[in-house]
Amino acid sequence: MDGDILTTLKILIIGESGVGKSSLLLRFTDDKFDPDQPATIGVDFKVKALTVDGNTVKLAIWDTAGQERFRTLTPSYYRGAQGVIFVYDCTRPDTFSRIGAWLTELDTYATKANIVKMLVGNKIDKEDRVVDRSDGLKFARKHAMLFIEASAKTKDGVQCAFEELVEKIIQTPGLWDKDGQKGGTVNVTSQGSEQQGACSC
Numbered sequence: 001m002d003g004d005i006l007t008t009l010k011i012l013i014i015g016e017s018g019v020g021k022s023s024l025l026l027r028f029t030d031d032k033f034d035p036d037q038p039a040t041i042g043v044d045f046k047v048k049a050l051t052v053d054g055n056t057v058k059l060a061i062w063d064t065a066g067q068e069r070f071r072t073l074t075p076s077y078y079r080g081a082q083g084v085i086f087v088y089d090c091t092r093p094d095t096f097s098r099i100g101a102w103l104t105e106l107d108t109y110a111t112k113a114n115i116v117k118m119l120v121g122n123k124i125d126k127e128d129r130v131v132d133r134s135d136g137l138k139f140a141r142k143h144a145m146l147f148i149e150a151s152a153k154t155k156d157g158v159q160c161a162f163e164e165l166v167e168k169i170i171q172t173p174g175l176w177d178k179d180g181q182k183g184g185t186v187n188v189t190s191q192g193s194e195q196q197g198a199c200s201c
Contacts, residue, residue, distance in 0.1 A: 005049065007176045008058040009169055010080050011162075014102050015087035016095040017065065020122040023152035024087065025063050028162055033153050040065040043077065052166045059166070078109035082175050083116045083165045088136075090121045090129040090149070096136070103143060114175050116168045118146040120161055125151040 013021045022040050026032050029046045044063040049056055062077060086102055088095040099119065106115070119140040121131060133149055140147035146164055150157030169175055 004056065006055045006057050006170075008060055009082045009166065009176060011059050011061045011083045011085065011165065012078065012081050013061065013063045013085045013087060014106070016089075016092075016098050019087045019089040019092070019095050020152050021063050021087050024085075024120070024122060024150065024158055024161075025061055027152045027155060027158045029061070031155075035153075050162060050166055052163050052170065055170055057166055057170070059162070074105070075109050078106065079111050081110060081115060082112060082169045083118070084110075085118045085120055085161065085165065086145070087120045087122050088131065089123050090131045091123055091126050093130050096121075096131045096139075099139065112175060114172055116146070116165060116172060116175070117143065118148065118161060118165045119143075120147075120157075121149040123151060123153070124149045124156065125154045 013025060015021055017039060022044060023033060023037050025044070025046055026034065026037070029048045040063055043065075046061050046063070048059050048061065050059055051057075062081075064077060084106055086099050088099055103117075106117070119136055121133070121136045123129070136149065137147050139145075146168060148157050148161045148164065150161055152158060
């Protein structure tokens with residue numbers, strides 16, 4: 001029954017300031033794009049239902065300010081999260097090189113060992129891109145992350161990114177809890193699928 005909510009998943013969107021985290025979230029939840037999107041102050045939070053492979057889940061998506069330095073927020077922000085989307089701006093190599101620091105923070109505060117990670121290279125609609133797709137793919141493979149390039153402006157890859165992340169979470173035994181509904185009924189993919197380089201959409 002597609003109408004039944006299988007579970008609620010906590011998804012985080014993290015990365016440097018100005019990479020388009022809020023724009024990706026707005027495009028996914030409301031199918032809107034605001035070129036003058038103001039910087040996020042503190043934490044933004046949106047909820048959206050998504051059906052993947054016949055399973056409908058509710059996503060609680062948390063978006064924080066990239067320059068946010070209120071460290072007291074951090075542990076509660078990461079607690080219980082099943083999926084994380086790391087975002088960088090293809091036109092700003094500094095935002096790509098900082099992903100490693102965000103990964104370290106995740107490792108410090110995440111409460112679920114098998115949390116699903118996805119790397120998103122945003123703003124591929126821009127002509128002045130500097131970070132090549134192969135660079136993102138290589139980094140994602142090294143850290144066992146899903147990878148996709150996207151543009152919140154043109155919609156490219158946005159829906160697919162969230163669908164791939166949710167699909168992987170559902171396929172990971174023990175990552176989400178629903179009595180009697182985890183495990184055998186879901187096709188669990190091999191470890192190598194974590195390193196796939198392109199979305200299947």
